[in-house]
Amino acid sequence: MKIVHQALCLGLLMLPLAAQARPITYPGGWSLMTMNDMDVNSAEVYYTPDPNYSIGWRHDYWRDPKANxxxxxxxxxxxxxxxxxxxxxxxxxxxxxxxxxxxxxxAAVYAGVAADWEDRRYYVSYSNEFLTAGDIYKKASHTARVGIAPYKGDSGDLHTWLMLQADYDHYRDNEFSVTPLVRLFKGTTLGEVGVNLDGGVYFHLMKTF
Amino acid sequence: MKKLSFLTVLTFVTLTVPLAFAGEVVHVKTLGLVCDFCSKAIEKVFLDTGKVESTNVDLDNALVTINMKDGQILDDEFIKTKITEAGYEVQNIHHQAEVKHD
Structure with missing residues (x-):
């Protein structure tokens, strides 16, 4: 089983780089984001002063160990x-x-790359994150997604995406998970909900002002 | 008497001819415009200029329409900068002087 996981991880690494939701919006844009899954409750607020970067604050509550x-x-x-x-x-x-x-x-530090590609019908993304918080917590995660839009919405419409997300974290007991999810997107509001194959609920909400 | 006649004619013309020049309309063909978020980003960067009445994004044709306020204009370089700030690229720009029938 370990070999299968390693092969899957390697496969994810070889995918084109991609991401979940845009971490940079437009100059003057503020974004609020919450994400909940079996491992973490996370909240972010960030501001985009320039088209090339954003600055923000992030709060995580980790379930195992119970830490913030x-x-x-x-x-x-x-x-x-x-x-x-x-x-x-x-x-x-x-x-x-x-x-x-x-x-x-x-002290806690983290870094990672995130990338995405989409047209109006297909979506693919990959992101990773390497986090260390001393003895409290460590994370080395890879997330990949593919998605398809059942219809092409135009400006102002409700956009719907059906997605499949694969997660791998080297430091978790349950290292590998697959989550089918639905993304709904209208204007500057994005919501996602899914349930992974182990029954864990995934929820993600993002709003940009 | 001549002056009075001129003013009378001018008033008559002003009140009866239903033509008035309104703001320019700019059509921008773009690259990378694929999602609903795009239209909000475009709207934000152009409305912030104070010169734009409204914007419209046609995702099917990757076309941005910018409706200028009366008497306002934006040059092509500025439009390119703003489209880039919003996250996209300009393919071409077409200016159309709109004549509004009141």
């Missing part, structure tokens, strides 16, 4: 590909702060 993290975050747009009918993005995500557990705190 607060961190300042910097996201940077490394490359954007604008093509007729499609767009691709490559981002660098990083942050630094503190993790807390039972009154103890330790």
């Amino acid at each position: 993290m607060d961190a300042a975050q910097l996201n940077y747009l490394l490359k954007r590909w604008n093509n007729p009918g499609s767009q691709g993005n490559l981002y660098l995500k990083s942050g630094a702060g503190f993790a807390y557990e039972d009154g103890e705190s330790q």
Whole structure:
């Protein structure tokens, strides 16, 4: 089984880089984001002062061990590909702060790349994150997605995506998971809900102002 | 008397001829425009200029329509900059002077 997991992880690494939701919006844009799954409750707020980067704050509550993290975050747009009918993005995500557990705190740092490509029918993304918070928590995760839109919505319509997400985290007991999910997107509001093959609920909400 | 006649004619013309020049309409063909979020980003960056009445995004044709306020204009370089700030690229720009029938 370990070999299968390693092969899947290697496969994910070889996919084109991609991401879940854009960590940089437009100049002057504020974004609020929450994400909940079996491992973490996460909340982010970030501001985009420039088309190439955003700054923000992130709070994580980790379920195992029961610990929290607060961190300042910097996201940077490394490359954007604008093509007729499609767009691709490559981002660098990083942050630094503190993790807390039972009154103890330790420095926490993380970094990763995230990328996506989409047209109006298909979507593919990949992101990874490497996080260390001393003895409290460690993470080395890879997330990949493929998605398809059952119809092509125009501006102002409700956009629907059916997606399949694969997650791998080297440090979790349940290292590998697959989550079918639905993404609904209208204007600047994005919502996602899914249930992984082990029954774990995934929920993601994002709003940009 | 001549002055009075001129003013009378001018008033008559102003009140009866239903033509008025309104803001320019700019059509921008773009690259990378694929999602509903795009239209909000476009709207945000152009409305912030104070010169734009409204914007419209046609995802099927990757076309952005910018409706300028009366008497306002934006040059092509500025439009390219704003489209890039919103996250997309310009293929071509077409200006259309709109004549509004009141």
